Amino acid sequence: MPDWFAAESHRALLAAITLLGLLILTVSIGLTVAADRMNRNPADAVEAVNRLLPQTQCGQCGYPGCRPYAEAILHDAAPINRCPPGGNATLRALADLLDRPVTAVDESLGTPTGAGKAFIDEAACIGCARCLQVCPVDAILGAHQYMHTVIADECTGCELCVAACPVDCISLRH
C-alpha cells in the first residue's frame, strides 16, 4: 500500500469522525430543547391560564378563586366562559391559549363583579368579623367586636363580603 493512500484515508477518517460528532451534538441539543418545550410542567400550564384571569377572586365561576378555576379548566374541562369580571377579553385570551371555541360569557352567573371597591358603613358595622373570613385577599381590617374597614388598595371588588354582612353595611363604590 502506498504511503499517500494511508495519509489520505487517515484524513478521511478524521473528517468522518468530526462530522459525525458534530451531527450527534446538534441532534442531541435539538432533542433536549424539544423535550424541554414539549414536556411542560402542568403547574406552568395552570399558571399560564391563571395569569389570564382577572384575579378578582370573586368565585362567580363557581370555583373558590381564580387559580382553582384555572385548575378546573385544565383538569376537569370546565367551560372557559364562566368569568364575568374578565368579560370577552379574558374569554378570547383563554380561547387563544387553549385553542377552544369562543362562546358568549355565561350570563346566568350574574353581572360582572370587580368594578368597584367595598366600603363599610362604619356607623352600622357591628364588628361581627364575618366579612373578614370571606375576603379572598385579606383586604378587610378589623377584629371581633371592633369596627372593620376596607383597605381600598387591596380590595378587588369581588362582592363576597356584601353577602356575608348580617347588617348590610357593606356597599360597592366606584
Next chain:
Amino acid sequence: MSVRSVFNLQPARPAWGIRPPAHKTQSMRDPIASAPLPAQVSIPVEQSLGIRAEPLVEPSQRVRTGELIAAADSAAGWPGARIHASVSGHVRCIEERPVAGDDTATSLCIVIDSDGLDERHPDCRPADPWSLSPAQIIERIRAGGIVGLGGALFDTAAKLECKANVAGLILNGAECEPYITCDEMLMRERADAVVEGALIMARALGDPDTVIAVESDMPEARVALHDAIDARGTTAVSVAVVTAKYPAGGERQLIELIAGREVPEYGLPSDIGMVCQNVATAAAVAGLFASGEPLISRIVTVAGDNIAEPRNVDARIGTSLSELVSVAGGYVGEAHRLIMGGPMMGIALPDDSMPVTKATNCIIALHEPAHEPSRVEMPCIRCAECSEVCPARLLPQELLIASRTSDTEALEELGVDACIECGCCDYVCPSYIPLTVRFIEAKRTLREQRQTRHDAEHARDRFEAREARLKDAAEALTRELDEQVESLDEQTSIDEIMARVGGGEENDR
C-alpha cells in the same frame, strides 16, 4: 476646559424634526413688559406635576407677597409643591375654578384680593449661595417653590437631589416651538441671572460640566450669554448651539444632541448622569437667592395674529390671562382660537379668564387655526415622512396600524411609550392623519393595562398567601387534634390507673 469632554458645543445636526414657520420676531420687538399688579390673583394649588398642595390659609386671612399659602403633605414625599402668595392682601376664597386643560378642567384655587401694597413677607431674605452647602441650596430651592418652568413643572429640588453621579448640567434655552420667545427674551435681557442660576445649580449638583443650550437662530441671546459669562469671569459655564429645529428643545432630544447619548426609554436623564433645567428655572433660582423672592412670577409670551402688540410680559402667578392680553395691546378683532403653550403641543383654551400658572409660557391668539383641522383625513400612503421626522425614531405608520387594530402588544413592541407627543408626524403627514392623538390615547391604554395587570398580580399573590395561611392553620389544627387524641390515649390509661387507685381507696374504706 473639561466641558468639552462631556458636551459638544457644536452639536450634531439632527436628521429628525421639522422647521415650522417660527413667528418669533413679532413678540421680540419690544422688551419684556411688567404687568401691573393685579387686583386679584387666583392661584391653583396644582402646580407641580400633578401633585396637589393643600391650602394653608383661611378665607379672609391676610397674606403678604411671598408667604407660603399651600404645600403638599410632606408625608406623601412630595414636599416640593410649595405655593406662595404672589401679591399681598386678603384671601377672598378657596374654590374650584376653571384652569387650562380639558374643557372641563378645574382646580382648587386660592383667590387673593390684592391690597396694592405688595408688602413682602419677612421670610423673603436674600442668601449667599456660595456660603451654603449643596444640601442647603436644594432645601432653599424647595422652600422657594421652584419647579421646571419649561412647562413640565417637575420639582427642581428633586431633580437637583438625584443621587446619581452627575456629569453634566444642561440649561435648556432651546425654545423650539413657534411663537414662544419668553426664554429667548429672558436670555437677552437677564443673561446674568441665567448664568448665576446655572452656577448655583451646578454647585448644588457638585459642580458638573455646565452648558447653556441655545438655538442657532438666537444670536442675540448667545452674545448676551457670552457677555454675562465674561462679566462674571467664570469658565465653569459654556454656551452650546443646537440647530433651530423643532423639537430640539425636548429634554431627551437636547441631551442626545449635545451630550451624544440617549436617555433610556423608561429611564431619566440622571440615569446617564445628566440633569436638564430650563433657563427660566435658573433665573428663578438666581432671583430666589438675590432677593429672597420665591417663585411668584414668570415671563409669558403673548403672541399671535390676533394680538395688537405681541410681546413678553412678566406677570405674577395667578394673574388672569386677559390682563396679560391687555398689556400686549388687547385683541385685534375677535380671537377665534386661544392656545396656551405653543401651537404644536399647547392646549386650546375656551376663554382668557384662566390664571397664569408656573407652567404658562405662552398665550397665542389666532384668527385662523394654526393647522387647518378642517382638512379631511385620507388613507396612509406609506410615504414614511413621519418616521423621518420622528425625534424618538419611532415608526408612526406602523403604530397607526397597530392602534387601529388595538393591537396593544404591537404598540408596546413598536415603542409607543417613547412618543413625546411632539406632533411632528401630524405636521408632515400628506394625508392629514391625526397621529399624535392616537398615540396619546394608546399610551394611556397601555398604562391602564399595565396597572390592571399589576393589580391582578398583587391580588393573586394575596389570594395565594391567604390560601397558604389557611392551609397551614388547618394543618396546625389537625396536628393539635392528633396530639390531643394521642394524649387522650395516655389520659385513658391514667384514668384506668386512677380508677384502680380509686377502687383501692374504696376497698380501703
